[in-house]
Amino acid sequence: MNSVSLDSLLQTINDPKKKVDAIIAYLEEPENRYLENVADYANRAFIISQQNNYMKGNIQAMIKLGNYYFRSSDYKKAMEFAQKAKVMSEDLNLKIELANSLNLIGTIYSELDDYDHSSQYLFMSLKLFEKLKDKKGISSLLGKIGIDFYSQQDYNKALEYYNNSLKLAKEINSLSSIKTAYNNIAVVYQYQKKYDTAIIALREALAINIKLGDRLSQGINIMNIGYDQMNNGKLDDALQSFQQSLDLFTGLNNRIHMAECYLNFGYCYQAMNQIDKSIDYFKKALYEGQNKGYYRIISPSAKSLTQIYTEKRDTVSAFKYVVLEKLAGDSLFASKQQKLLSKFELQYLYEKKEFERHQAQQVKNIIMWIIILSLVAVLIIFGLVISRYRLKSKFVILEKEKIELEKENIELEKEKLQSELDIKDRELTVHLISLIKKNEMLADFSDKLALFEQNVKSNETKVVLTQIGQELRKNIDDKMLEDFSLRFQEVHAGFYEKLLKDYPDLTQNELKLSAFLRLNMTTKEISELTGQRFATIDQSRHRLRIKLGISNSETNLVVFLANIKCN
Incomplete structure:
Protein backbone atom coordinates (compact mmCIF):
# COMPACT_ATOMS: atom_id res chain seq x y z
CA MET A 1 0.00 0.00 0.00
CA ASN A 2 1.32 3.47 -0.92
CA SER A 3 0.59 6.77 0.83
CA VAL A 4 -2.14 7.71 -1.67
CA SER A 5 -3.96 4.44 -0.99
CA LEU A 6 -3.59 4.99 2.75
CA ASP A 7 -5.05 8.50 2.54
CA SER A 8 -8.00 7.17 0.55
CA LEU A 9 -8.53 4.41 3.10
CA LEU A 10 -8.40 6.83 6.05
CA GLN A 11 -11.14 8.96 4.46
CA THR A 12 -13.50 5.96 4.56
CA ILE A 13 -12.83 5.15 8.23
CA ASN A 14 -14.98 6.94 10.84
CA ASP A 15 -13.72 5.23 13.99
CA PRO A 16 -10.63 7.16 15.26
CA LYS A 17 -9.13 4.03 16.79
CA LYS A 18 -9.36 2.15 13.50
CA LYS A 19 -7.70 5.11 11.76
CA VAL A 20 -4.77 4.88 14.16
CA ASP A 21 -4.55 1.11 13.65
CA ALA A 22 -4.52 1.58 9.85
CA ILE A 23 -1.66 4.11 10.04
CA ILE A 24 0.39 1.89 12.38
CA ALA A 25 -0.18 -1.15 10.12
CA TYR A 26 1.00 0.92 7.12
CA LEU A 27 4.16 1.99 8.97
CA GLU A 28 4.84 -1.62 10.02
CA GLU A 29 5.37 -2.67 6.41
CA PRO A 30 9.15 -3.06 5.78
CA GLU A 31 9.03 -1.04 2.54
CA ASN A 32 7.36 1.90 4.34
CA ARG A 33 9.66 2.21 7.34
CA TYR A 34 12.12 4.55 5.66
CA LEU A 35 9.76 6.81 3.73
CA GLU A 36 10.13 10.58 4.06
CA ASN A 37 6.54 11.00 5.33
CA VAL A 38 6.93 8.45 8.16
CA ALA A 39 7.08 11.24 10.75
CA ASP A 40 3.92 12.89 9.38
CA TYR A 41 1.89 9.68 9.57
CA ALA A 42 3.29 8.68 12.96
CA ASN A 43 2.56 12.15 14.36
CA ARG A 44 -0.97 12.00 12.91
CA ALA A 45 -1.57 8.66 14.65
CA PHE A 46 -0.11 10.11 17.85
CA ILE A 47 -2.47 13.13 17.85
CA ILE A 48 -5.61 11.11 16.95
CA SER A 49 -4.91 8.49 19.64
CA GLN A 50 -4.22 11.17 22.24
CA GLN A 51 -7.41 13.09 21.43
CA ASN A 52 -9.49 9.92 21.67
CA ASN A 53 -7.72 8.47 24.73
CA TYR A 54 -6.62 5.42 22.71
CA MET A 55 -3.63 4.54 24.89
CA LYS A 56 -2.43 1.47 22.99
CA GLY A 57 -2.40 3.37 19.68
CA ASN A 58 -0.72 6.31 21.39
CA ILE A 59 2.12 4.08 22.60
CA GLN A 60 2.54 2.48 19.16
CA ALA A 61 2.69 5.94 17.54
CA MET A 62 5.34 7.06 20.04
CA ILE A 63 7.47 4.02 19.19
CA LYS A 64 7.19 4.88 15.48
CA LEU A 65 8.18 8.50 16.18
CA GLY A 66 11.07 7.27 18.33
CA ASN A 67 12.33 5.09 15.48
CA TYR A 68 12.04 8.02 13.06
CA TYR A 69 14.06 10.37 15.30
CA PHE A 70 16.61 7.58 15.86
CA ARG A 71 17.16 7.27 12.09
CA SER A 72 17.41 11.08 11.96
CA SER A 73 20.17 10.92 14.63
CA ASP A 74 18.03 12.97 17.06
CA TYR A 75 18.74 10.56 19.90
CA LYS A 76 17.36 12.79 22.63
CA LYS A 77 13.89 13.00 21.06
CA ALA A 78 14.04 9.32 20.16
CA MET A 79 14.81 8.44 23.79
CA GLU A 80 12.03 10.71 25.11
CA PHE A 81 9.40 8.91 23.02
CA ALA A 82 10.88 5.49 23.84
CA GLN A 83 10.91 6.17 27.61
CA LYS A 84 7.33 7.51 27.59
CA ALA A 85 6.19 4.46 25.63
CA LYS A 86 7.97 2.19 28.12
CA VAL A 87 6.35 3.79 31.19
CA MET A 88 2.86 3.77 29.66
CA SER A 89 3.27 0.16 28.50
CA GLU A 90 4.28 -0.88 32.02
CA ASP A 91 1.33 0.97 33.57
CA LEU A 92 -1.16 -0.58 31.12
CA ASN A 93 0.55 -4.00 31.12
CA LEU A 94 0.93 -4.01 27.32
CA LYS A 95 3.64 -6.63 26.78
CA ILE A 96 4.27 -6.26 23.02
CA GLU A 97 4.48 -2.47 23.23
CA LEU A 98 6.77 -2.74 26.27
CA ALA A 99 9.07 -5.15 24.41
CA ASN A 100 9.21 -2.79 21.41
CA SER A 101 9.95 0.27 23.57
CA LEU A 102 12.74 -1.59 25.40
CA ASN A 103 14.08 -2.68 22.00
CA LEU A 104 14.19 0.95 20.82
CA ILE A 105 15.90 2.16 24.01
CA GLY A 106 18.54 -0.57 23.68
CA THR A 107 19.10 0.30 20.00
CA ILE A 108 19.64 3.99 20.86
CA TYR A 109 22.21 3.11 23.53
CA SER A 110 23.92 0.76 21.08
CA GLU A 111 24.24 3.57 18.51
CA LEU A 112 25.82 5.74 21.23
CA ASP A 113 28.31 2.92 22.04
CA ASP A 114 26.82 2.55 25.53
CA TYR A 115 26.84 -1.23 25.44
CA ASP A 116 26.15 -1.74 29.15
CA HIS A 117 22.76 -0.05 28.92
CA SER A 118 22.19 -1.36 25.41
CA SER A 119 22.61 -5.01 26.41
CA GLN A 120 20.49 -4.45 29.54
CA TYR A 121 17.48 -3.21 27.57
CA LEU A 122 17.92 -5.54 24.59
CA PHE A 123 17.99 -8.61 26.83
CA MET A 124 14.94 -7.34 28.73
CA SER A 125 13.13 -6.97 25.41
CA LEU A 126 14.32 -10.43 24.29
CA LYS A 127 12.99 -12.01 27.48
CA LEU A 128 9.56 -10.43 26.91
CA PHE A 129 9.42 -11.59 23.29
CA GLU A 130 10.36 -15.10 24.44
CA LYS A 131 7.51 -15.07 26.99
CA LEU A 132 5.15 -13.90 24.25
CA LYS A 133 6.57 -16.57 21.89
CA ASP A 134 6.97 -13.83 19.27
CA LYS A 135 9.56 -15.42 16.96
CA LYS A 136 9.83 -12.37 14.72
CA GLY A 137 10.61 -10.18 17.72
CA ILE A 138 13.08 -12.75 19.07
CA SER A 139 14.85 -12.93 15.69
CA SER A 140 15.15 -9.14 15.53
CA LEU A 141 16.54 -8.91 19.08
CA LEU A 142 19.08 -11.68 18.50
CA GLY A 143 20.36 -9.70 15.51
CA LYS A 144 20.65 -6.47 17.51
CA ILE A 145 22.46 -8.21 20.36
CA GLY A 146 24.81 -9.62 17.70
CA ILE A 147 25.50 -6.04 16.52
CA ASP A 148 26.53 -5.12 20.08
CA PHE A 149 29.01 -8.00 20.15
CA TYR A 150 30.30 -7.01 16.69
CA SER A 151 30.79 -3.40 17.84
CA GLN A 152 32.83 -4.72 20.76
CA GLN A 153 34.88 -6.85 18.31
CA ASP A 154 33.59 -10.16 19.67
CA TYR A 155 33.02 -11.53 16.17
CA ASN A 156 32.46 -15.16 17.07
CA LYS A 157 29.72 -14.21 19.53
CA ALA A 158 28.25 -11.83 16.96
CA LEU A 159 28.10 -14.64 14.37
CA GLU A 160 26.46 -16.94 16.92
CA TYR A 161 23.62 -14.46 17.51
CA TYR A 162 23.30 -13.62 13.78
CA ASN A 163 22.99 -17.29 12.86
CA ASN A 164 20.41 -17.89 15.60
CA SER A 165 18.49 -14.87 14.31
CA LEU A 166 18.67 -16.24 10.76
CA LYS A 167 17.50 -19.70 11.82
CA LEU A 168 14.45 -18.30 13.61
CA ALA A 169 13.64 -15.91 10.74
CA LYS A 170 13.65 -18.86 8.32
CA GLU A 171 11.31 -20.82 10.62
CA ILE A 172 8.68 -18.09 10.37
CA ASN A 173 9.62 -17.20 6.77
CA SER A 174 10.11 -13.52 7.62
CA LEU A 175 11.90 -12.29 4.49
CA SER A 176 12.79 -8.90 6.00
CA SER A 177 14.35 -10.59 9.04
CA ILE A 178 16.17 -13.15 6.86
CA LYS A 179 17.80 -10.51 4.64
CA THR A 180 18.80 -8.45 7.72
CA ALA A 181 20.49 -11.52 9.23
CA TYR A 182 22.40 -12.23 5.97
CA ASN A 183 23.55 -8.61 5.77
CA ASN A 184 24.80 -8.75 9.38
CA ILE A 185 26.63 -12.03 8.75
CA ALA A 186 28.27 -10.57 5.63
CA VAL A 187 29.61 -7.60 7.64
CA VAL A 188 31.39 -9.95 10.08
CA TYR A 189 32.97 -11.98 7.26
CA GLN A 190 34.06 -8.75 5.54
CA TYR A 191 35.86 -7.65 8.68
CA GLN A 192 37.47 -11.10 8.94
CA LYS A 193 38.50 -10.71 5.27
CA LYS A 194 36.50 -13.80 4.31
CA TYR A 195 35.21 -12.02 1.23
CA ASP A 196 33.92 -15.05 -0.69
CA THR A 197 31.82 -16.13 2.33
CA ALA A 198 30.58 -12.55 2.75
CA ILE A 199 29.55 -12.46 -0.94
CA ILE A 200 27.52 -15.68 -0.49
CA ALA A 201 25.56 -14.09 2.39
CA LEU A 202 25.06 -10.86 0.41
CA ARG A 203 23.73 -12.74 -2.63
CA GLU A 204 21.17 -14.46 -0.34
CA ALA A 205 20.06 -11.04 0.93
CA LEU A 206 20.00 -9.69 -2.65
CA ALA A 207 17.71 -12.50 -3.81
CA ILE A 208 15.20 -11.62 -1.08
CA ASN A 209 15.35 -7.90 -1.88
CA ILE A 210 14.69 -8.65 -5.55
CA LYS A 211 11.71 -10.75 -4.44
CA LEU A 212 10.46 -7.89 -2.25
CA GLY A 213 11.10 -5.29 -4.94
CA ASP A 214 13.29 -3.28 -2.54
CA ARG A 215 15.55 -1.43 -5.04
CA LEU A 216 17.41 0.57 -2.38
CA SER A 217 18.44 -2.58 -0.50
CA GLN A 218 19.32 -4.26 -3.81
CA GLY A 219 21.71 -1.40 -4.62
CA ILE A 220 23.33 -1.61 -1.17
CA ASN A 221 23.78 -5.41 -1.49
CA ILE A 222 25.33 -5.14 -4.97
CA MET A 223 27.63 -2.30 -3.85
CA ASN A 224 28.83 -4.38 -0.87
CA ILE A 225 29.38 -7.37 -3.19
CA GLY A 226 31.50 -5.11 -5.40
CA TYR A 227 33.45 -3.95 -2.33
CA ASP A 228 34.22 -7.59 -1.41
CA GLN A 229 35.17 -8.40 -5.01
CA MET A 230 37.53 -5.42 -5.08
CA ASN A 231 39.19 -6.49 -1.83
CA ASN A 232 39.45 -10.01 -3.21
CA GLY A 233 41.31 -8.72 -6.29
CA LYS A 234 38.43 -9.22 -8.72
CA LEU A 235 38.52 -5.64 -9.93
CA ASP A 236 36.58 -6.08 -13.20
CA ASP A 237 33.76 -7.86 -11.38
CA ALA A 238 33.83 -5.10 -8.77
CA LEU A 239 33.49 -2.37 -11.43
CA GLN A 240 30.53 -4.21 -12.90
CA SER A 241 28.85 -4.49 -9.47
CA PHE A 242 29.50 -0.80 -8.68
CA GLN A 243 27.92 0.19 -12.01
CA GLN A 244 24.81 -1.92 -11.29
CA SER A 245 24.39 -0.37 -7.85
CA LEU A 246 25.04 3.16 -9.21
CA ASP A 247 22.29 2.66 -11.80
CA LEU A 248 19.85 1.66 -9.05
CA PHE A 249 20.80 4.60 -6.78
CA THR A 250 20.60 7.05 -9.69
CA GLY A 251 17.12 5.79 -10.53
CA LEU A 252 16.17 6.41 -6.89
CA ASN A 253 18.07 9.74 -6.81
CA ASN A 254 19.78 8.57 -3.61
CA ARG A 255 22.71 11.00 -3.54
CA ILE A 256 24.58 9.58 -0.53
CA HIS A 257 24.71 6.05 -1.94
CA MET A 258 25.63 7.47 -5.35
CA ALA A 259 28.54 9.24 -3.61
CA GLU A 260 29.58 5.95 -1.98
CA CYS A 261 29.58 4.28 -5.41
CA TYR A 262 31.77 7.07 -6.82
CA LEU A 263 34.16 6.58 -3.92
CA ASN A 264 34.34 2.83 -4.55
CA PHE A 265 34.92 3.44 -8.28
CA GLY A 266 37.82 5.69 -7.30
CA TYR A 267 39.35 2.99 -5.07
CA CYS A 268 38.92 0.36 -7.77
CA TYR A 269 40.51 2.44 -10.57
CA GLN A 270 43.28 3.49 -8.21
CA ALA A 271 43.99 -0.21 -7.57
CA MET A 272 44.00 -0.75 -11.36
CA ASN A 273 46.48 2.17 -11.61
CA GLN A 274 44.04 4.12 -13.77
CA ILE A 275 44.75 7.30 -11.81
CA ASP A 276 42.93 9.77 -14.02
CA LYS A 277 39.70 7.79 -13.81
CA SER A 278 40.13 7.40 -10.05
CA ILE A 279 40.62 11.20 -9.71
CA ASP A 280 37.39 11.80 -11.65
CA TYR A 281 35.38 9.50 -9.39
CA PHE A 282 36.98 10.82 -6.16
CA LYS A 283 36.06 14.36 -7.29
CA LYS A 284 32.49 13.24 -8.08
CA ALA A 285 32.24 11.70 -4.62
CA LEU A 286 33.71 14.87 -3.07
CA TYR A 287 31.25 17.05 -4.99
CA GLU A 288 28.23 15.03 -3.74
CA GLY A 289 29.66 15.05 -0.25
CA GLN A 290 30.15 18.81 -0.19
CA ASN A 291 26.68 19.47 -1.62
CA LYS A 292 24.95 17.35 1.00
CA GLY A 293 27.39 17.77 3.88
CA TYR A 294 28.36 14.08 3.89
CA TYR A 295 31.59 14.37 5.88
CA ARG A 296 32.13 10.62 5.86
CA ILE A 297 32.30 10.93 2.04
CA ILE A 298 34.28 14.20 1.97
CA SER A 299 37.01 12.96 4.32
CA PRO A 300 38.06 9.73 2.46
CA SER A 301 37.61 11.42 -0.96
CA ALA A 302 39.85 14.36 0.02
CA LYS A 303 42.34 12.00 1.62
CA SER A 304 42.63 9.87 -1.54
CA LEU A 305 43.01 12.98 -3.72
CA THR A 306 45.69 14.36 -1.37
CA GLN A 307 47.59 11.08 -1.64
CA ILE A 308 47.36 11.05 -5.46
CA TYR A 309 48.43 14.69 -5.88
CA THR A 310 51.23 14.24 -3.39
CA GLU A 311 52.54 11.34 -5.46
CA LYS A 312 52.16 13.55 -8.55
CA ARG A 313 54.11 16.27 -6.65
CA ASP A 314 51.24 18.67 -7.22
CA THR A 315 51.64 20.38 -3.85
CA VAL A 316 49.05 23.09 -4.50
CA SER A 317 46.30 20.58 -5.28
CA ALA A 318 47.54 18.31 -2.49
CA PHE A 319 47.38 21.19 0.02
CA LYS A 320 43.88 22.09 -1.18
CA TYR A 321 42.61 18.60 -0.47
CA VAL A 322 44.56 18.36 2.80
CA VAL A 323 42.60 21.37 4.01
CA LEU A 324 39.33 19.77 2.90
CA GLU A 325 40.33 16.50 4.56
CA LYS A 326 41.20 18.38 7.75
CA LEU A 327 37.91 20.26 7.75
CA ALA A 328 35.96 17.09 7.10
CA GLY A 329 37.98 15.29 9.78
CA ASP A 330 37.21 18.07 12.24
CA SER A 331 33.55 17.85 11.35
CA LEU A 332 33.61 14.09 11.80
CA PHE A 333 35.41 14.55 15.10
CA ALA A 334 32.83 17.15 16.13
CA SER A 335 30.12 14.72 15.09
CA LYS A 336 31.73 12.01 17.23
CA GLN A 337 32.03 14.45 20.10
CA GLN A 338 28.39 15.39 19.64
CA LYS A 339 27.55 11.71 19.66
CA LEU A 340 29.56 11.27 22.85
CA LEU A 341 27.86 14.30 24.37
CA SER A 342 24.49 12.84 23.44
CA LYS A 343 25.54 9.63 25.13
CA PHE A 344 26.45 11.46 28.36
CA GLU A 345 23.28 13.55 28.18
CA LEU A 346 21.11 10.47 27.74
CA GLN A 347 22.99 8.71 30.52
CA TYR A 348 22.39 11.71 32.78
CA LEU A 349 18.70 11.82 31.83
CA TYR A 350 18.46 8.07 32.33
CA GLU A 351 20.06 8.22 35.77
CA LYS A 352 17.89 11.21 36.68
CA LYS A 353 14.73 9.42 35.59
CA GLU A 354 15.82 6.25 37.35
CA PHE A 355 16.50 8.24 40.53
CA GLU A 356 13.11 9.95 40.28
CA ARG A 357 11.45 6.63 39.54
CA HIS A 358 13.27 5.05 42.48
CA GLN A 359 12.19 7.89 44.77
CA ALA A 360 8.61 7.69 43.53
CA GLN A 361 8.67 3.93 44.07
CA GLN A 362 10.02 4.43 47.59
CA VAL A 363 7.20 6.89 48.34
CA LYS A 364 4.71 4.39 46.90
CA ASN A 365 6.24 1.62 49.00
CA ILE A 366 6.10 3.77 52.15
CA ILE A 367 2.46 4.68 51.46
CA MET A 368 1.69 1.04 50.71
CA TRP A 369 3.31 -0.09 53.97
CA ILE A 370 1.45 2.61 55.90
CA ILE A 371 -1.81 1.43 54.36
CA ILE A 372 -0.96 -2.23 55.03
CA LEU A 373 0.08 -1.54 58.64
CA SER A 374 -3.01 0.61 59.16
CA LEU A 375 -5.21 -2.16 57.82
CA VAL A 376 -3.42 -4.70 60.01
CA ALA A 377 -3.85 -2.42 63.04
CA VAL A 378 -7.54 -1.94 62.23
CA LEU A 379 -7.96 -5.69 61.82
CA ILE A 380 -6.16 -6.34 65.13
CA ILE A 381 -8.29 -3.73 66.92
CA PHE A 382 -11.41 -5.09 65.28
CA GLY A 383 -10.36 -8.61 66.28
CA LEU A 384 -9.75 -7.51 69.86
CA VAL A 385 -13.11 -5.73 69.98
CA ILE A 386 -14.85 -8.79 68.57
CA SER A 387 -12.92 -11.04 70.97
CA ARG A 388 -13.76 -8.80 73.90
CA TYR A 389 -17.38 -8.64 72.82
CA ARG A 390 -17.48 -12.42 72.55
CA LEU A 391 -15.86 -12.82 75.96
CA LYS A 392 -18.23 -10.26 77.42
CA SER A 393 -21.17 -11.98 75.78
CA LYS A 394 -19.93 -15.31 77.06
CA PHE A 395 -19.45 -13.82 80.53
CA VAL A 396 -22.95 -12.31 80.43
CA ILE A 397 -24.36 -15.66 79.32
CA LEU A 398 -22.48 -17.43 82.11
CA GLU A 399 -23.65 -14.83 84.64
CA LYS A 400 -27.17 -15.19 83.36
CA GLU A 401 -26.91 -18.97 83.58
CA LYS A 402 -25.46 -18.59 87.07
CA ILE A 403 -28.30 -16.29 88.11
CA GLU A 404 -30.84 -18.65 86.55
CA LEU A 405 -29.18 -21.54 88.35
CA GLU A 406 -29.22 -19.62 91.62
CA LYS A 407 -32.86 -18.76 91.02
CA GLU A 408 -33.58 -22.41 90.37
CA ASN A 409 -31.69 -23.35 93.54
CA ILE A 410 -33.56 -20.69 95.50
CA GLU A 411 -36.84 -21.89 94.05
CA LEU A 412 -35.91 -25.46 94.88
CA GLU A 413 -34.88 -24.36 98.36
CA LYS A 414 -38.12 -22.43 98.75
CA GLU A 415 -40.06 -25.39 97.48
CA LYS A 416 -38.16 -27.61 99.88
CA LEU A 417 -38.75 -25.23 102.79
CA GLN A 418 -42.37 -24.79 101.79
CA SER A 419 -42.70 -28.53 101.57
CA GLU A 420 -41.14 -28.93 105.01
CA LEU A 421 -43.32 -26.11 106.31
CA ASP A 422 -46.41 -27.73 104.83
CA ILE A 423 -45.42 -31.01 106.43
CA LYS A 424 -44.88 -29.35 109.80
CA ASP A 425 -48.09 -27.40 109.37
CA ARG A 426 -49.93 -30.64 108.72
CA GLU A 427 -48.17 -32.20 111.67
CA LEU A 428 -49.17 -29.21 113.80
CA THR A 429 -52.75 -29.50 112.62
CA VAL A 430 -52.76 -33.22 113.35
CA HIS A 431 -51.20 -32.52 116.70
CA LEU A 432 -53.84 -29.90 117.50
CA ILE A 433 -56.57 -32.31 116.58
CA SER A 434 -54.88 -34.90 118.77
CA LEU A 435 -54.66 -32.43 121.64
CA ILE A 436 -58.29 -31.50 121.22
CA LYS A 437 -59.24 -35.19 121.30
CA LYS A 438 -57.10 -35.76 124.35
CA ASN A 439 -58.63 -32.73 125.98
CA GLU A 440 -62.09 -34.04 125.23
CA MET A 441 -61.16 -37.39 126.77
CA LEU A 442 -59.69 -35.71 129.82
CA ALA A 443 -62.74 -33.49 130.14
CA ASP A 444 -64.95 -36.57 129.94
CA PHE A 445 -62.73 -38.37 132.43
CA SER A 446 -62.83 -35.31 134.73
CA ASP A 447 -66.61 -35.17 134.50
CA LYS A 448 -66.85 -38.85 135.39
CA LEU A 449 -64.42 -38.34 138.25
CA ALA A 450 -66.55 -35.43 139.54
CA LEU A 451 -69.68 -37.59 139.28
CA PHE A 452 -67.93 -40.37 141.13
CA GLU A 453 -66.84 -37.83 143.75
CA GLN A 454 -70.46 -36.88 144.39
CA ASN A 455 -71.39 -40.47 145.03
CA VAL A 456 -68.54 -41.08 147.48
CA LYS A 457 -69.55 -40.60 151.09
CA SER A 458 -66.16 -40.35 152.68
CA ASN A 459 -64.91 -36.80 152.90
CA GLU A 460 -61.33 -37.88 152.70
CA THR A 461 -62.00 -39.74 149.51
CA LYS A 462 -63.76 -36.71 148.02
CA VAL A 463 -60.82 -34.51 148.88
CA VAL A 464 -58.39 -36.96 147.31
CA LEU A 465 -60.50 -37.31 144.16
CA THR A 466 -60.83 -33.52 143.89
CA GLN A 467 -57.07 -33.08 144.18
CA ILE A 468 -56.43 -35.82 141.63
CA GLY A 469 -58.82 -34.20 139.14
CA GLN A 470 -57.31 -30.75 139.57
CA GLU A 471 -53.75 -32.04 139.38
CA LEU A 472 -54.49 -34.14 136.32
CA ARG A 473 -56.16 -31.24 134.50
CA LYS A 474 -53.40 -28.83 135.43
CA ASN A 475 -50.56 -31.14 134.34
CA ILE A 476 -52.27 -32.07 131.11
CA ASP A 477 -53.11 -28.42 130.26
CA ASP A 478 -49.57 -27.28 130.98
CA LYS A 479 -47.98 -30.11 129.00
CA MET A 480 -50.42 -29.68 126.14
CA LEU A 481 -49.80 -25.94 125.87
CA GLU A 482 -46.03 -26.36 126.19
CA ASP A 483 -46.00 -29.01 123.45
CA PHE A 484 -48.18 -26.80 121.22
CA SER A 485 -45.83 -23.83 121.71
CA LEU A 486 -42.80 -25.89 120.70
CA ARG A 487 -44.42 -27.23 117.54
CA PHE A 488 -45.85 -23.81 116.61
CA GLN A 489 -42.39 -22.25 116.95
CA GLU A 490 -40.96 -24.86 114.58
CA VAL A 491 -43.50 -23.97 111.89
CA HIS A 492 -43.77 -20.20 112.53
CA ALA A 493 -40.30 -19.42 113.82
Missing part, protein backbone atom coordinates in the same frame (compact mmCIF):
# COMPACT_ATOMS: atom_id res chain seq x y z
CA GLY A 494 -39.88 -15.86 115.05
CA PHE A 495 -43.62 -15.14 115.25
CA TYR A 496 -43.59 -14.57 119.00
CA GLU A 497 -40.39 -12.49 118.80
CA LYS A 498 -41.85 -10.28 116.05
CA LEU A 499 -45.05 -9.71 118.04
CA LEU A 500 -43.18 -8.89 121.24
CA LYS A 501 -40.85 -6.55 119.34
CA ASP A 502 -43.75 -4.62 117.80
CA TYR A 503 -46.16 -5.03 120.74
CA PRO A 504 -44.14 -5.54 123.94
CA ASP A 505 -47.27 -5.29 126.23
CA LEU A 506 -48.68 -8.66 125.11
CA THR A 507 -49.04 -11.36 127.80
CA GLN A 508 -48.24 -15.04 127.39
CA ASN A 509 -51.93 -15.92 127.09
CA GLU A 510 -52.35 -13.21 124.41
CA LEU A 511 -49.35 -14.62 122.57
CA LYS A 512 -50.91 -18.09 122.63
CA LEU A 513 -54.26 -16.69 121.49
CA SER A 514 -52.43 -14.92 118.64
CA ALA A 515 -50.87 -18.25 117.68
CA PHE A 516 -54.28 -19.98 117.68
CA LEU A 517 -55.77 -17.23 115.53
CA ARG A 518 -52.78 -17.28 113.10
CA LEU A 519 -53.66 -20.95 112.60
CA ASN A 520 -57.18 -19.77 111.74
CA MET A 521 -58.68 -21.72 114.70
CA THR A 522 -62.31 -20.98 115.57
CA THR A 523 -63.50 -19.92 119.01
CA LYS A 524 -64.95 -23.39 119.49
CA GLU A 525 -61.62 -25.08 118.64
CA ILE A 526 -59.75 -22.76 120.99
CA SER A 527 -62.29 -23.47 123.71
CA GLU A 528 -61.96 -27.22 123.23
CA LEU A 529 -58.18 -26.95 123.35
CA THR A 530 -57.89 -24.59 126.33
CA GLY A 531 -61.10 -25.42 128.18
CA GLN A 532 -62.05 -21.74 128.23
CA ARG A 533 -65.58 -20.55 127.70
CA PHE A 534 -66.62 -18.79 124.49
CA ALA A 535 -67.26 -15.52 126.31
CA THR A 536 -63.82 -15.60 127.88
CA ILE A 537 -62.21 -16.20 124.52
CA ASP A 538 -64.22 -13.36 122.90
CA GLN A 539 -63.12 -10.99 125.64
CA SER A 540 -59.51 -12.06 125.14
CA ARG A 541 -59.87 -11.42 121.38
CA HIS A 542 -61.21 -7.92 122.03
CA ARG A 543 -58.33 -7.06 124.37
CA LEU A 544 -55.86 -8.39 121.79
CA ARG A 545 -57.32 -6.13 119.04
CA ILE A 546 -56.92 -3.14 121.36
CA LYS A 547 -53.25 -3.94 122.02
CA LEU A 548 -52.61 -4.54 118.34
CA GLY A 549 -54.17 -1.15 117.51
CA ILE A 550 -56.93 -2.44 115.25
CA SER A 551 -59.91 -2.09 117.60
CA ASN A 552 -61.42 0.81 115.63
CA SER A 553 -60.93 -0.64 112.16
CA GLU A 554 -62.60 -3.29 110.09
CA THR A 555 -59.35 -5.22 109.84
CA ASN A 556 -59.85 -8.94 110.34
CA LEU A 557 -57.80 -10.10 113.34
CA VAL A 558 -56.99 -13.49 111.82
CA VAL A 559 -55.85 -11.90 108.53
CA PHE A 560 -53.79 -9.31 110.42
CA LEU A 561 -51.93 -12.00 112.38
CA ALA A 562 -51.48 -14.19 109.30
CA ASN A 563 -49.77 -11.30 107.47
CA ILE A 564 -47.11 -10.76 110.12
CA LYS A 565 -43.73 -11.62 108.56
CA CYS A 566 -41.58 -13.95 110.63
CA ASN A 567 -37.77 -13.77 110.60
